[in-house]
Amino acid sequence: MAQQVQGVIAPGKNEPVRVETIVIPDPGPGEAVVKVQACGVCHTDLHYKQGGINDDFPFLLGHEAAGIVESVGEGVTDVEPGDFVVLNWRAVCGQCRACLRGRPWYCFDTHNATQRMTLLDGTELSPALGIGAFAEKTLVAAGQCTKVDPEVSPAVAGLLGCGVMAGIGAAINTGQVGRGDSVAVIGCGGVGDAAIAGARLAGAAKIIAVDIDDRKLETAKKMGATHTVNSRSADPVEAIRALTAGNGADVVIEAVGRPETYKQAFYARDLAGTVVLVGVPTPEMQLELPLLDVFGRGGSLKSSWYGDCLPSRDFPMLIDLHQQGRLDLGAFVTETIGLGDIEQAFARMHEGDVLRSVVVF
Structure with missing residues (x-):
C-alpha cells in the first residue's frame, strides 16, 4: 500500500522550498523503499532549486543520505529489509560497454527507480539525482542502496552519498x-x-x-x-x-x-x-x-564523475577508515537540522558558514 510521508520540494525556479506530503508507492521490481535517517544539504540541491540542472519541476530534493531498507520489490537480492545503507546516485547496470570492460565506475547506463513519487494531487516529482531524500522515506532502485556497517552514525555515513565521496x-x-x-x-x-x-x-x-x-x-x-x-x-x-x-x-x-x-x-x-x-x-x-x-x-x-567511485567498493572502505580513526568524516558535519530548516541551510551555504548541514530524522 502506498505511504504518505513528509518531504521537501522545490516547486519552481528560485522559489522557496516547502514541506509537502509525498506519496511513496510500494517498491516494484528492482526497487526499494528506504526509511531515511539523515540527509546532507548539498550544493547540488541548491542547483536544482535554482534551475541549474534542468527545469523538470517540482523536485523532491535531497540525495546525500543514509537509512534503513524498509521493503524491497520483486527480484531484489542484494539488500533486504533492515539493512543499513548509504544511498548512491549511480546504480551501475552491469551490461553497458563500460561495465563489460571491467570499468563499472564509468557505467554509461546508471538507473533509478522506475516508478515516480508524487504529491497528493498526483503531480509527479523529480527526485534529486534519482534519490529525493529530504523525506521521511524515499523510493530508489535497489542498486542505489549500498550496505555499510550499521554502527556508524547515519549523519556521517550519508555524506559518502555525494560530496565527500566526490x-x-x-x-x-x-x-x-x-x-x-x-x-x-x-x-x-x-x-x-x-x-x-x-x-x-x-x-x-x-x-x-x-x-x-x-x-x-x-x-x-x-x-x-x-x-x-x-x-x-x-x-x-x-x-x-x-x-x-x-x-x-x-x-x-x-x-x-x-x-x-x-x-x-x-x-x-x-x-x-x-x-x-x-x-x-x-x-x-x-x-x-x-x-x-x-x-x-x-x-x-x-x-x-562522482569521484569515479564504485559505491559497493568505496563506501564500505571509507567507513572502515573512519572507524579506524584515519578519516574523520564527522569533521564535515557542521550542524544537524530539521526538515523545515533547509531554506536557512541554503542561506548559510551562501555565507560560507558551513561545510555540511545535515537533516536528521
Whole structure:
C-alpha cells in the first residue's frame, strides 16, 4: 500500500522550498523503499532549486543520505529489509560497454527507480539525482542502496552519498594521487575539503588549499592542507608554483566549476601533471584555452564523475577508515537540522558558514 510521508520540494525556479506530503508507492521490481535517517544539504540541491540542472519541476530534493531498507520489490537480492545503507546516485547496470570492460565506475547506463513519487494531487516529482531524500522515506532502485556497517552514525555515513565521496574520489580515483605527490585544491567547500582529505590518505607530501575565504582555509588545514593560498590577495598560479620549486603541482583539483578557476588549475600544474575537474559548471559556461598550451603542457585533463567511485567498493572502505580513526568524516558535519530548516541551510551555504548541514530524522 502506498505511504504518505513528509518531504521537501522545490516547486519552481528560485522559489522557496516547502514541506509537502509525498506519496511513496510500494517498491516494484528492482526497487526499494528506504526509511531515511539523515540527509546532507548539498550544493547540488541548491542547483536544482535554482534551475541549474534542468527545469523538470517540482523536485523532491535531497540525495546525500543514509537509512534503513524498509521493503524491497520483486527480484531484489542484494539488500533486504533492515539493512543499513548509504544511498548512491549511480546504480551501475552491469551490461553497458563500460561495465563489460571491467570499468563499472564509468557505467554509461546508471538507473533509478522506475516508478515516480508524487504529491497528493498526483503531480509527479523529480527526485534529486534519482534519490529525493529530504523525506521521511524515499523510493530508489535497489542498486542505489549500498550496505555499510550499521554502527556508524547515519549523519556521517550519508555524506559518502555525494560530496565527500566526490572529493575523496577526485583525489584517489581520478587524480590517482600518489605518495610524495604535490597536490593543489582550488575551492575549499565540502568537496574541496574532501579532496584534501583524500590527498592526505593517499600520502601526498604537499597539499595546497586555495580559496577566497580565510575561514575555509583554516578548515582546510584541519582536513590536511599543508599550505594555504588566499586567491583574493595572491595570484594562485604563482603561489602554487612558488610552493613547488617553480614547477606547479603534480595534481590540481578544481572544486569550484568555473572557467576562471579551471584556467588557474590548468596553469598551476606541473608539465605532464593532471587537472581534475570535480566542481560542477552551469550550462552556459564556456572555456577557452590556447590549443598549443594544451598540447605543450602534456599530462591529463580529467573530469571526475562522482569521484569515479564504485559505491559497493568505496563506501564500505571509507567507513572502515573512519572507524579506524584515519578519516574523520564527522569533521564535515557542521550542524544537524530539521526538515523545515533547509531554506536557512541554503542561506548559510551562501555565507560560507558551513561545510555540511545535515537533516536528521
